[in-house]
Amino acid sequence: GENVEQHPSTLSVQEGDSAVIKCTYSDSASNYFPWYKQELGKRPQLIIDIRSNVGEKKDQRIAVTLNKTAKHFSLHITETQPEDSAVYFCAASDSGYALNFGKGTSLLVTP
């Protein structure tokens, strides 16, 4: 089955700096790669996603890049703000229904 590795497990940045989180996946059949943000005690929420026919997607301060050859994808957050502090999960799907999640990155943005 699909195996998703996520790094780093914790990330601390100063407000205004950029943050980058990286994931690798094992199944070349995976074709959908979402990123979820989970604040403490709350539900995971989709923040951005990308399909395998696209190399990059941007939505305001967040962007995702995908390298299918290397089987890795990354989340980029620019101009970080304290409210960006949360746990971020990457995921990959090869089935059309189940998501295989990474272990998460705890991002702390300090003022």
Place this chain on the structure above:
Amino acid sequence: DTGVSQDPRHKITKRGQNVTFRCDPISEHNRLYWYRQTLGQGPEFLTYFQNEAQLEKSRLLSDRFSAERPKGSFSTLEIQRTEQGDSAMYLCASSPSGVQGERGYTFGSGTRLTVV
């Protein structure tokens, strides 16, 4: 809130007892999923329904776990003879079907199970 609802929010049970959780999906969504999340980990897929049919079940799901979605609306997840290793957050999600189904995931707030 017209999102995905889960009940109860918290459940503490003694080892060996049976527990049942309920999930009410977004009404227009015909796909429903159950995931389990332990501390410091990402959600793990357990099972999914298309309407009332259970179409996939993870190998992680032992025989003590059973899920139903009898009328294609709400779903229940039952754990029999609970063990301490079952302690986790149980998340339900729903989505529309079709190629955008996996994109339209909406998660509930989860049921936190503690087995003592």
